[in-house]
Amino acid sequence: MSKDDAGKLWGGRFSEATDRFVEEFTASVGFDQRLYRHDIAGSIAHARMLEKVGVLSAAEREAIVAGLQEIAAEIERGDFAWSVALEDVHMNIEARLTDRIGIAGKKLHTGRSRNDQVATDVRLYLRDEIDALDAELKRLQSALLDLAEREADTLMPGFTHLQVAQPVTFGHHLLAWFEMITRDRARFADCRKRVNMLPLGAAALAGTSYPIDRAYTAQLLGFDGVTENSLDSVSDRDFAIEFCAAAALLLTHLSRFSEELVLWTSAQFDFIALPDRFCTGSSIMPQKKNPDVPELVRGKSGRVFGDLLALLTLMKGQPLAYNKDNQEDKEPLFDAIDTAYACTRAYADMVPAIEPKRENMRAAALKGFATATDLADYLVRKGVAFRDAHEVVGKAVRFGVEQGRDLAAMSLEELRQFSADIGEDVFAVLTLEGSVAARDHVGGTAPRQVREAVVRARARV
Numbered sequence: 409m410s411k412d413d414a415g416k417l418w419g420g421r422f423s424e425a426t427d428r429f430v431e432e433f434t435a436s437v438g439f440d441q442r443l444y445r446h447d448i449a450g451s452i453a454h455a456r457m458l459e460k461v462g463v464l465s466a467a468e469r470e471a472i473v474a475g476l477q478e479i480a481a482e483i484e485r486g487d488f489a490w491s492v493a494l495e496d497v498h499m500n501i502e503a504r505l506t507d508r509i510g511i512a513g514k515k516l517h518t519g520r521s522r523n524d525q526v527a528t529d530v531r532l533y534l535r536d537e538i539d540a541l542d543a544e545l546k547r548l549q550s551a552l553l554d555l556a557e558r559e560a561d562t563l564m565p566g567f568t569h570l571q572v573a574q575p576v577t578f579g580h581h582l583l584a585w586f587e588m589i590t591r592d593r594a595r596f597a598d599c600r601k602r603v604n605m606l607p608l609g610a611a612a613l614a615g616t617s618y619p620i621d622r623a624y625t626a627q628l629l630g631f632d633g634v635t636e637n638s639l640d641s642v643s644d645r646d647f648a649i650e651f652c653a654a655a656a657l658l659l660t661h662l663s664r665f666s667e668e669l670v671l672w673t674s675a676q677f678d679f680i681a682l683p684d685r686f687c688t689g690s691s692i693m694p695q696k697k698n699p700d701v702p703e704l705v706r707g708k709s710g711r712v713f714g715d716l717l718a719l720l721t722l723m724k725g726q727p728l729a730y731n732k733d734n735q736e737d738k739e740p741l742f743d744a745i746d747t748a749y750a751c752t753r754a755y756a757d758m759v760p761a762i763e764p765k766r767e768n769m770r771a772a773a774l775k776g777f778a779t780a781t782d783l784a785d786y787l788v789r790k791g792v793a794f795r796d797a798h799e800v801v802g803k804a805v806r807f808g809v810e811q812g813r814d815l816a817a818m819s820l821e822e823l824r825q826f827s828a829d830i831g832e833d834v835f836a837v838l839t840l841e842g843s844v845a846a847r848d849h850v851g852g853t854a855p856r857q858v859r860e861a862v863v864r865a866r867a868r869v
């Protein structure tokens with residue numbers, strides 16, 4: 409039987425060529441080539457370590473490092489011919505290295521397997537991506553704080569059940585988003601600790617008989633330490649799942665935020681405007697200006713939830729140690745990375761451009777009896793039991809609904825029909841300003857508290 413693909417790095421024990429479709433079906437180079445920089449960095453560190461422990465000569469190591477650097481430049485220039493027959497990024501680069509430098513190239517894979525190599529590459533890659541995402545999250549946090557500070561006095565209705573509940577300040581509302589993003593950043597930072605451990609040295613699954621120095625390789629690559637167990641090292645994908653879980657939660661937050669922006673830009677709410685550069689029009693309705701960015705972010709959350717579920721399902725049935733199934737970890741992980749990054753970047757760009765329509769927000773807060781709780785609290789201060797106060801105010805609201813008037817628009821006589829405990833001083837609590845100023849404690853909506861919260865938050869960013 410003839411072997412027409414003798415170029416395969418593992419071809420020795422095979423007596424016939426790989427089926428053409430199987431070759432394509434099993435290849436990952438189409439999507440794992442994005443790991444090339446990290447694959448090369450890992451190989452350079454591995455070669456240095458092999459030299460340190462006496463497995464490679466200085467000349468061999470030098471040839472390997474120079475060859476790999478030239479390959480990186482080739483790839484950057486777009487001059488590298490990726491081959492599906494060479495299956496993945498690792499074997500494409502290794503084969504090219506041997507083309508370029510000969511026998512020394514064939515020594516690079518000593519004491520290593522693609523199993524620990526790919527685990528190393530993905531960790532290195534994800535570490536960089538977490539750092540890039542964190543920078544965007546930080547930018548989004550700062551944008552939220554700047555806007556919250558500017559809008560510390562802006563009044564709007566706060567909602568429960570999407571019904572007007574109590575007045576809040578827009579700054580306070582924005583700080584709720586800040587808190588969510590702060591927790592997201594903490595989750596990614598925590599995930600990064602477990603990402604940043606070196607699996608290299610586990611080789612195929614059992615370790616290697618060469619006198620390797622894993623701590624040295626870890627140090628060269630900036631890992632915090634080495635993984636403990638070789639079987640776990642090559643098969644663990646918890647770190648990728650954790651990233652996707654954190655990304656899913658981030659996208660949940662951005663999706664909720666999006667839903668509010670979509671509502672607020674509608675003619676019915678009309679609380680904010682988004683500049684034209686974040687919107688698009690309709691091909692048929694000339695008047696339309698659609699909030700595409702928030703809508704897309706809301707939609708993209710579904711992809712990331714899918715990525716998380718794909719990885720959980722990928723892992724649940726795998727016996728130790730490495731299985732080819734693991735090759736399927738990359739596309740969901742890359743998709744989650746790309747989506748989380750793009751959505752965060754879009755938000756970091758867009759939030760500073762939000763234009764609040766303060767008059768509309770204020771008018772909406774005046775419409776829904778938002779200060780009813782304040783009237784009940786006022787009666788309690790006059791000695792009325794809270795449940796009785798609740799009943800009194802409920803009746804006043806019913807009257808207001810019939811009359812089409814808010815509580816603050818009623819006369820003292822009208823209000824006193826519901827309780828003789830109501831006096832002239834009631835009007836101070838029925839205003840929106842009085843209502844928010846009264847919620848003057850840590851975590852409350854008073855403008856003073858919002859400003860102090862912004863100061864504390866800046867120290868946390």
Ligand code: ARG
Nearest residue numbers: 436496522523526732734735
């Ligand atoms: N392309 C493979 C992956 O992504 C690399 C590791 C393959 N190892 C093996 N023994 N087939 O997981």
